[in-house]
Amino acid sequence: xxxxxxxxxxSENKPGQTARVTQILADADVNLRWVTxxxxxxxxxxxxxxxxxxxxxxxxKDNGLAVHFLDALAVExxxxxxxxxxxxxxxxxxxxxxxxxSGFVTNQRAVLVLEAHDIAKARTVLESNxxxxxxxxxxxxxx
Amino acid sequence: xxxxKEIETLDRSSLEQLQLKRLRETAQRVAAHVPFYxxxxxxxxxxxxxxxxxxxxxxxxxxxxxxxxATYPRGLVATPPGELLRLHTSSGTTGKPKALFFSRNxxxxxxxxxxxxxTMTGVTKDDVFQNMxxxxxxxxxxxxxxxxxxAGCLVIPAGPGNSEKQLLLxxxxxxxxxxxxxxxxxxxxxxxxxxxxDPRRDLALRKAFVGAEPYTDETxxxxxxxxxxxxxxxxxxxxxxxPGVAFExxxxxxxxxxxxxxxxxxxxxxxxxxxxxxxxxxxxxTTLCREAMxxxxxxxxxxxxxxxxxxxxxRSHRRLQRVAGRTDDVLVVRGVNIYPQxxxxxxxxxxxxxxxxxxxxxxxxxxxxxxxxxxxGFDGRIENVVRLRDEIVARLRAEIxxxxxxxxxxxxxxxxxEGKAKRVIDNRTL
Numbered sequence: 001x002x003x004x005x006x007x008x009x010x011s012e013n014k015p016g017q018t019a020r021v022t023q024i025l026a027d028a029d030v031n032l033r034w035v036t037x038x039x040x041x042x043x044x045x046x047x048x049x050x051x052x053x054x055x056x057x058x059x060x061k062d063n064g065l066a067v068h069f070l071d072a073l074a075v076e077x078x079x080x081x082x083x084x085x086x087x088x089x090x091x092x093x094x095x096x097x098x099x100x101x102s103g104f105v106t107n108q109r110a111v112l113v114l115e116a117h118d119i120a121k122a123r124t125v126l127e128s129n130x131x132x133x134x135x136x137x138x139x140x141x142x143x
Numbered sequence: 144x145x146x147x148k149e150i151e152t153l154d155r156s157s158l159e160q161l162q163l164k165r166l167r168e169t170a171q172r173v174a175a176h177v178p179f180y181x182x183x184x185x186x187x188x189x190x191x192x193x194x195x196x197x198x199x200x201x202x203x204x205x206x207x208x209x210x211x212x213a214t215y216p217r218g219l220v221a222t223p224p225g226e227l228l229r230l231h232t233s234s235g236t237t238g239k240p241k242a243l244f245f246s247r248n249x250x251x252x253x254x255x256x257x258x259x260x261x262t263m264t265g266v267t268k269d270d271v272f273q274n275m276x277x278x279x280x281x282x283x284x285x286x287x288x289x290x291x292x293x294a295g296c297l298v299i300p301a302g303p304g305n306s307e308k309q310l311l312l313x314x315x316x317x318x319x320x321x322x323x324x325x326x327x328x329x330x331x332x333x334x335x336x337x338x339x340x341d342p343r344r345d346l347a348l349r350k351a352f353v354g355a356e357p358y359t360d361e362t363x364x365x366x367x368x369x370x371x372x373x374x375x376x377x378x379x380x381x382x383x384x385x386p387g388v389a390f391e392x393x394x395x396x397x398x399x400x401x402x403x404x405x406x407x408x409x410x411x412x413x414x415x416x417x418x419x420x421x422x423x424x425x426x427x428x429t430t431l432c433r434e435a436m437x438x439x440x441x442x443x444x445x446x447x448x449x450x451x452x453x454x455x456x457x458r459s460h461r462r463l464q465r466v467a468g469r470t471d472d473v474l475v476v477r478g479v480n481i482y483p484q485x486x487x488x489x490x491x492x493x494x495x496x497x498x499x500x501x502x503x504x505x506x507x508x509x510x511x512x513x514x515x516x517x518x519x520g521f522d523g524r525i526e527n528v529v530r531l532r533d534e535i536v537a538r539l540r541a542e543i544x545x546x547x548x549x550x551x552x553x554x555x556x557x558x559x560x561e562g563k564a565k566r567v568i569d570n571r572t573l
Contacts, residue, residue: 006523008521008523008524010516010521010528010551010553011553012552012553012556038525040525040528040529042550042551042552043528043550043551043552044525045523045524045525045528047523061518064337064518064553064554064555065553065554066516066517066518066520066521066553066554067521067523068521068522068523069523070523070524099524099526
């Protein structure tokens with residue numbers, strides 16, 4: 001399976017919470033490759049992709065945090081106008097609903113991180129249309 | 144199992160005759176020795192020698208919480224000072240405490256009722272009883288301690304808190320029965336989980352007597368599942384000698400009130416008149432055997448009901464419902480009466496919700512319920528957290544008829560208590 005594992009952390013939306021989570025990860029010698037934080041009123045969810053998922057989740061759990069793995073697809077696209085649009089059109093043509101998307105650009109490569117309910121179908125659609133879905137190892141090593 | 148089968152299964156008519164005899168003795172004793180009751184009888188125009196039937200009880204005056212505070216520190220003592228053996232004070236959170244005195248027989252009787260109750264649930268002299276309650280002025284720990292000794296258990300007076308040490312005691316001495324508050328039981332279950340201890344596999348616990356704070360059936364289930372024990376509901380109050388007033392038998396179908404020691408009435412809290420059998424009202428208790436400090440018709444402020452019909456266990460003593468609330472712990476929010484237990488019942492019915500919650504009242508009349516998300520209740524998706532929060536709001540609204548704010552907070556982020564939990568913070572500026 002070429003899905004990547006995101007770590008999702010539940011926290012209160014108040015000062016110091018991001019610092020608390022990132023301190024735990026730093027103490028566990030975990031490097032963040034990618035992170036998003038979504039807040040919803042009084043609480044928020046931080047999602048991250050890290051170089052060492054198992055020690056990261058263990059450290060967070062040991063500190064009493066509510067954490068869970070989430071599967072996502074990391075898709076490599078060209079760094080040019082219309083790249084996200086191409087992926088979005090492809091998925092919509094095949095009836096795949098995307099829950100969350102974020103992206104970043106590194107060394108002339110653009111990477112989209114997609115969460116979808118039907119992740120297996122999303123992967124098939126993307127790969128059969130010539131897009132490269134990155135593995136966990138590739139993402140962990142990405143720079 | 145019976146501790147005293149004859150008295151526990153005494154036929155109703157003999158039980159009522161015994162109650163009448165003891166009521167007359169109690170009323171005459173307080174009329175002779177307690178100025179407070181002498182005055183009350185005079186005001187009500189009651190002659191205690193004139194009690195001819197149990198119905199005459201209704202002519203006797205009530206005793207209230209305020210009466211006990213007003214007579215602090217002397218109390219309503221009916222014996223010479225030399226006969227007093229022990230003092231407890233109530234765990235009153237506001238104003239003056241209540242002074243409660245015990246004679247030697249009172250101490251022994253209180254222990255006897257606990258031995259009776261414990262035996263009823265299957266506790267034997269082979270059990271190891273770890274008492275995780277606060278020892279001191281509060282009656283709960285000491286009375287249960289004496290009762291467990293009377294029943295023949297090995298008693299470990301652990302006191303509350305220091306979970307590491309509690310666990311060591313449980314492991315080293317193979318404790319089978321604990322006495323604990325519901326909030327500490329839930330906290331302790333979380334502690335065991337964090338230590339990787341499975342109580343069913345690693346400990347010998349089989350029963351828990353859970354008391355000192357009100358709790359719901361949902362909380363009982365949570366404690367039973369988390370600690371791998373049977374939980375028996377009990378009812379008592381310091382004013383009536385402590386925790387042994389009413390206890391559940393192994394059928395767990397309501398609490399048998401020991402009617403050879405107490406007369407229980409259930410009245411309309413406004414009018415003081417009895418409610419119909421089976422209806423909820425305020426429990427009023429009269430002591431029948433207490434020497435040092437007999438109390439007539441004590442307004443407990445606890446809301447409960449008699450459960451009609453006999454119990455399958457064969458005991459003739461009537462059963463009380465779990466206390467549904469207190470006449471004085473009701474929160475009035477936006478003109479609606481809300482009991483904290485209603486909120487607890489909703490929350491503990493949801494598996495995604497953890498062990499701790501807090502009700503905060505702010506501003507003019509803003510109610511916020513803070514709830515810990517269970518570690519296992521988070522699937523990583525923010526939309527499901529929102530959905531859970533909205534479901535809690537909807538369920539609470541259906542139960543309490545007003546819409547509270549609900550804040551889901553991470554596990555372990557609310558203040559924990561190892562004693563009595565503080566569930567309500569009222570910051571209102573009304």
